[in-house]
Amino acid sequence: MISLRGICRHYRLGEQQLAALTDIDLDIAQGEYLSIMGPSGSGKSTLLNQIALLDRPTAGTYLLNGRDVTSLPDDELARIRRENMGFVFQFFHLIPRLSAAENIEIPLLLAGIDPSLRKRKVTEAITAIGLAGRSAHRPDQLSGGERQRVAIARATIMQPSTLLADEPTGNLDQATGKQVIDLLEDLNRRGVTLIMVTHDQAIGGRAGRRIRIVDGRIIGAG
Amino acid sequence: MISLRGICRHYRLGEQQLAALTDIDLDIAQGEYLSIMGPSGSGKSTLLNQIALLDRPTAGTYLLNGRDVTSLPDDELARIRRENMGFVFQFFHLIPRLSAAENIEIPLLLAGIDPSLRKRKVTEAITAIGLAGRSAHRPDQLSGGERQRVAIARATIMQPSTLLADEPTGNLDQATGKQVIDLLEDLNRRGVTLIMVTHDQAIGGRAGRRIRIVDGRIIGAG
Numbered sequence A, B: 001m002i003s004l005r006g007i008c009r010h011y012r013l014g015e016q017q018l019a020a021l022t023d024i025d026l027d028i029a030q031g032e033y034l035s036i037m038g039p040s041g042s043g044k045s046t047l048l049n050q051i052a053l054l055d056r057p058t059a060g061t062y063l064l065n066g067r068d069v070t071s072l073p074d075d076e077l078a079r080i081r082r083e084n085m086g087f088v089f090q091f092f093h094l095i096p097r098l099s100a101a102e103n104i105e106i107p108l109l110l111a112g113i114d115p116s117l118r119k120r121k122v123t124e125a126i127t128a129i130g131l132a133g134r135s136a137h138r139p140d141q142l143s144g145g146e147r148q149r150v151a152i153a154r155a156t157i158m159q160p161s162t163l164l165a166d167e168p169t170g171n172l173d174q175a176t177g178k179q180v181i182d183l184l185e186d187l188n189r190r191g192v193t194l195i196m197v198t199h200d201q202a203i204g205g206r207a208g209r210r211i212r213i214v215d216g217r218i219i220g221a222g
């Protein structure tokens, strides 16, 4: 259970203050399928980064399974993230000097999975995401949508209890996008909490619950 | 008039050769509105880079207004691009240490436009793309869709005779995407050749002419 109470996040730019998130109250139960939609610049990525413990609020409280995690030190937040969360970034953040397969393997390495099992899991992930034949390519040798799919495979390979995806189909054609959504929804059916930011109305509408962000606030039903 | 004849582009990866484009024949008249669609990894960005003279073919001929530009030296290609083309990259390629306004200003600086006219044009471009209030932000202080719009403003500010856009609405909500497409189509109505790669069927369908790429080849009507 993820509970955000009165979460605010502002940025300082010189003299000015920009309120990116204001008074966010949000409860997300384990296994939910939530979509977050809203105009460009409205605060969706900022909210997802708060939920993922990648960024700290400037006000408010974050309870994770009843525990206040708002003010934990960085290394503790990193441990919680690594053990519980998979994140697909809006711009992927792949490691440039590693191949697609090596990028996807990283969460397995961090979890101490043994080499033969790692190899098998990476091969399965690459096939599931439609990247057979591209596993040796580095990110700069991949198309935009291929990089996006490497990011998705990396985020999902450990079947984390919570999966956060920021625009996971933005660089994909209809058919490939469907393949990705099927993969994510299959994880959700097996109990993974799925929180997806998307600009695609058709995809956002598939979620069990939809929230809309405008100017840093949740509007309508949370 | 852009004429591609027998254009091929392969990549070498170790021992292997990957054919990204094969036997591309394509004529594009001045003022046309062309969309390029197809699966992720099919060669769309590679084709756009060929048309934009950002990349050289491994075989074939490129005639620009009847002149063979296939084997021109780099600095000559750069001059032709600068004087004739605007390019919106799939991942923007903004200059990290410059603000949004400074990024947008660059083509005006390269063209020797005087400071007061530059200032006015940048302000108009920023307003037209919906980024008022964000002009001083650097790219890392902007949302994904805001960066995309800076890239679009930079590509269009000199009203180049040819505009190439690689997934220009991939990070934008419906309303903001429409604002961008209106801007691009307005340029096209004034005589700018508009060549757009898109995964959005609705947007691709608006073009006067649609081509589809699969496995590096144009299929169906060119």
Ligand SMILES: Nc1ncnc2c1ncn2[C@@H]1O[C@H](COP(=O)(O)OP(=O)(O)OP(=O)(O)O)[C@@H](O)[C@H]1O
Pocket (backbone or CB within 6 Å): A011, A012, A013, A018, A020, A038, A039, A040, A041, A042, A043, A044, A045, A046, A047, A090, B134, B137, B140, B141, B142, B143, B144, B145, B146, B171, B172, B173
């Ligand atoms: N470091 C920063 N400093 C100042 N303002 C910032 C910073 N990062 C983001 N912003 C601003 O915060 C607002 C919210 O950004 P965010 O990335 O959350 O938007 P978003 O909803 O994900 O947009 P998009 O749909 O375009 O990806 C934006 O208007 C952006 O300009």
Ligand SMILES: Nc1ncnc2c1ncn2[C@@H]1O[C@H](COP(=O)(O)OP(=O)(O)OP(=O)(O)O)[C@@H](O)[C@H]1O
Pocket (backbone or CB within 6 Å): A134, A137, A140, A141, A142, A143, A144, A145, A146, A171, A172, A173, B011, B012, B013, B018, B020, B038, B039, B040, B041, B042, B043, B044, B045, B046, B047, B090
């Ligand atoms: N430097 C490279 N070396 C080897 N292969 C490459 C290189 N760059 C791209 N490729 C391959 O060439 C193919 C075409 O790439 P391209 O970027 O043109 O695809 P695309 O149609 O734009 O895809 P998307 O819709 O995902 O952006 C891809 O399968 C990609 O893996």
Ligand SMILES: [Mg+2]
Pocket (backbone or CB within 6 Å): A044, A045, A046, A090, A166, B143, B144, B145
């Ligand atoms: Mg975003």
Ligand SMILES: [Mg+2]
Pocket (backbone or CB within 6 Å): A143, A144, A145, B044, B045, B046, B090, B166
């Ligand atoms: Mg591409």
